[in-house]
Amino acid sequence: MQLEVQHDPEGSRFHVPPEVLDGEPQHKMANMGTVLSYHKVGPRVLDFRSTLVPPHLRGHGMGSELVRQALDWARREGYEVIPSCPFVRAFIEDHPEYQDLVPDES
Secondary structure, three states: OOOOOOEEEHOOOEOOOEEEEEEEEEOOOOOOOOEEEEEEEEEEEEEEEEEOHHHHOOOOHHHHHHHHHHHHHHHHHHEEEEOOOOHHHHHHHOHHHHHOOOOOOO
């Protein structure tokens, strides 16, 4: 799945623009809620708190790609990630190549 994930640092979130999915225009309401929210809890630590994908878009890899791109960004920027969100936690458990981003005390 090709997603155009955008980072909104002022909103502390990563999101998929509602107008494009797989390069195809979508109805504005189709994926308005596709978002991964985080909170900065330390100078180099982010708490990934929640991931939301609308029910009609679940099961197509959208949430996984959103989390993957957010984790890749965190790695490039030198952040650790606390996976408070159960979906993010499960993604990291299924993809051990991201385990190094999780602080030992998480």
